[in-house]
């Protein structure tokens with residue numbers, strides 16, 4: 720899985736904002752490259768019978784994307800096997816940090832990027848079936864997060880912020896560690 724950055728026009732942004740988005744994307748890059756997460760994605764691809772080579776490119780975008788007032792987390796072009804991951808805005812991150820602190824902002828940004836990549840990978844298979852993609856990505860995200868949360872309680876709490884509380888409750892937080900194989904997507 721090739722993860723890289725795209726050239727983007729940053730001319731309209733202040734130095735401070737450029738620094739922020741560079742830092743954000745480097746962090747997301749590190750998070751998505753982590754061996755534990757890569758291993759999980761490998762398992763998910765196998766489970767979904769998606770060929771690993773069908774994920775051609777994962778681009779981590781520097782600048783946020785908004786569509787009808789909503790911040791977009793990711794985009795997928797199934798015919799090209801190309802996936803884009805977008806950051807949150809400076810404004811949002813500033814507000815989040817004031818409310819929940821810097822540490823939680825990192826946890827949130829990491830979880831959001833992981834959830835976005837899981838979601839967009841599933842679009843390679845379930846192209847326009849948004850309902851299925853949404854359901855499955857929540858399930859897969861929770862499986863990964865529950866495994867991680869054995870080590871990090873914060874990750875589990877931030878899960879609630881990424882998805883809604885209801886869907887979170889459908890997955891018991893005390894699921895056994897090696898429960899990856901127990902999920903039946905179909």
Ligand SMILES: [Zn+2]
Nearest residue numbers: 838842849852
């Ligand atoms: Zn989608």
